Amino acid sequence: MQVDASGPYAVVTPKVVDELRSIVGERNVLWDDPEALEPYSHDEIPDPEYAGAPEVVVAPGSAEEIAAIMKLANRERIPVTPRGAGSGLSGGAVPIYGGILLRSDRMNRILEIDTDNMMVVVEPGVITAEINERLEGTGLFYAGYPMSLESCAIGGNVAENAGGGKAVKYGVTGRYVLGLEVVTPTGRIVEFGGKLIKDVTGYNFVQLMIGSEGTLGIFTKIVLRLSPKPRASVDLLCLFPDPHTAIALVPKIMSAGGITPTAIEFIDQGSFRQACRYLNETLPYEDAGAVLILTVDGPDADQCEREYDTIGRICEENGALQIYVADNATTSERIWRVRRNIAESYAQISPHQANEDLVVPPARIPDLLEGMETIAERYGIFIPAYGHAGDGNIHTRLVKNPDWSIERWKETLPTILGELYDLTAGLGGRLSGEHGIGHKRKPYMSTFVSREYMDLMRSVKRAFDPKAILNPGKIFDTMVHDEVSTDPLSPA
Template identity: 55%
Template sequence: MLYNRVTEEIIRELAVIAGARNVLLDPAKLEAYSHDETSKEEYAHMPEVVVTPESTVAVAAIVKLANRAHIPLTPRGAGSGLSGGAIPVFGGIVISLEKMNHVREIDYENLTMTVETGIVTNEINNLVKDKGLFYAGYPMSLETCMLGGNIAENAGGGKAIKYGVTSRYILGLEFVTPAGDIVWLGGKLAKDVTGYDLVHLIVGSEGTLGIATAAIIKLIGLPAAKSDLLVLFRSPQEAISCVPVILSKGLIPTAIEFMDRRSVETSCAYLNENLPYAQCGAMLLIEMDGRDPALVESEAEAVGDLCMEQGAIEVYVADNRTTQERLWAIRRNIAEAFKVYCPVQSLEDIVVPPASIPAVIPELDRIAAQFGITIPCYGHAGDGNLHATLVKDPEMSMEDWHRIEPQALEALYEAISKLGGKISGEHGIGLKRKEYMKRFMSPVELELLKAIKRAWDPNLIMNPGKMFDLEKGIG
């Protein structure tokens, strides 16, 4: 089975469907749609045409056309993904939802919002903040990413331990199937077992099963107060051992971020932050939030006390925005600080059972030593999702890097598999990690995934070349 190329005829049809202004062919403009936040030189691929439809009907018509003509179709949001999921590896049509960013309804009775998926996720919270509401499903890259991408990847982020990930907040979807049919799934319902849970099959399907053009999302009360603790520990073990102690006391932080010594040192040096981290082997950044400032304060204090009991060196408290910004700056600037050290990296998002985090660190050290690279480790300790980042030695040649990167990744995935972990917690498989799916997912499970894909998209036009390979090539 082979894909067809985009012809003049197809382009004319696209112009009729979406309007000529929404069909991009200029290579300079197409370039922006050829990559995401993964390494451009490793993964980028040019689309043949980009369409920016303005309605669900237009999306459906484009999908119908692609399905009829066997042209690969890659849906795209903001392009801020970290797995290569929005890259058109087979060329074809990129269907960008950037112009489908309207709010269709805010339902204050049911506390839901119906929005098109091209909306910038951060905008959602700006729109409902004044009503004391918020959408809790937003990930860390909150300033640029779009809801559609969050849905495709089932994005997680720093607040998952208390608020869960994107899927918890998606109640319903307006969905265009690979055949080009439009269907509404789910609804403003807290409970719904009417058949298979297709909404949550689609959430996290990386655009391989169809295109979600709108979503009913759940809004919750905005926690007015928050308090952050920065806790210094002598070792990662001490830091991680605090997590179950805190959780078992019924204290549910919004975030428990872990930073290993190397991450702390590099970020603090980059920020010129003078915290006394010399004796510190690891840090936790813990955030408590809630409605009542006094309650939040007392809970934060209880968490701090538990950490001290577990052997913390020091607990710093930030309960206003100035000090909170200062604490979070350390966590947020780790990636940037390492980019200054060496911009060539592979940002991973492995996930392990939370208690296994201390065991991950020596593995990372071993792999780093073996391949002559640096692997700082930081991330969401509360849910075991770690950003172990492979950073090239600035002196190493690119040739050597390309040679060792897959080997180091392999070694990393091998190690975390043994610890009961998986290769991606929130970034997704996409293009970047599909080769490792074969190795780290059981054949039975992989075949179940492929069976779903074939059943929904028999012509294999929806975001081909992602998650796993199926038998089809470029025509």
């Protein structure tokens, strides 16, 4: 049996609310106030079809309080959805079955800056940008860098294994998570990993938790590894005649140049023009068929200069039309402003968009772009492409043709998305590189992973969450566990 809105979950009664109040304190519970609950019914996806209101919102202040809430939720079989800052783009923090929504903003302390071990211990509700603000002056920094860092929380980053603009050199969030304190769905408090750079003591539950989208446990403490802080950084804007030439350059910078840039962002011709026009920006662009923004950083300006000289030479030798060096904050900001405003600039064409987060092996990006163009032409819509070329992660927005009715758009979108995902899967790609599956992309999981893979995920879920109460309906449809095969690899 599949769990649905009228499924086996109990509703939150006044008695349950009283119990919640006694756990976290009266003022940390929001109930019976639709206006106050509304902000917790969606994340950053604007479409109302992905929204879902909680019955009660609770702001716990400790792992012990969360454990007590989970025990109560287990006893009553009430769904619980963890939420960070709500900046997600896949509906992960949306309580689609109602129930209890767990805020993390009271748990927002940086508990320890351990410079001897080069680690920091934080609570999940810390806004990501604050970590580096607090590390100022230590010579160290936390290298996780989602582009939403001012508006997302570190717990959400771990749950989504957030990537971002610096993943080429520094990798994604998971590379830096060494330890987690986790409250399990049944209300036990467990520690996974710790202040350890090496640890093969049993299964690696830290890595299992990373990217689990709030479905396996609630993080209450996070140990993050720190890195030496680069003291200089320079951005380059490189214009190319076409996407093939731009993308082919990426491995050459690393193999022939011996350089790992901090960021390699790709922008297609249409998106670069659209964003420049939207911003009234006069960067030279009219001839460019594709654009790369590259960043190099290092211990001093001399090293950066050597690296950007080498990159510039390789770009010139490999067909770049023009290269601009931004070695001051004002010029850098002009370049990155264009990248940051692409989405907003397409909203001028139509606010109705599907925001996608495809990932393919980096060398297949040109094939993905070509296929996207073919699909866009066939349907008469915009499918702009931009994103993290260095790691194969291309963001796109399917933008409604302004002449189409909303009904036509809604009817046709699933078919277009299906074609786009088939294309991506055919290139060896995956459904999401960093934004996660949530419930938004769940219907398309079977295009990318096998039945055996899904069964194994369900078995893991069942082991942690026998009553399927923690963030149900995310990544895959939650099944009543009794009906899942006990041997996930047994014949279908």
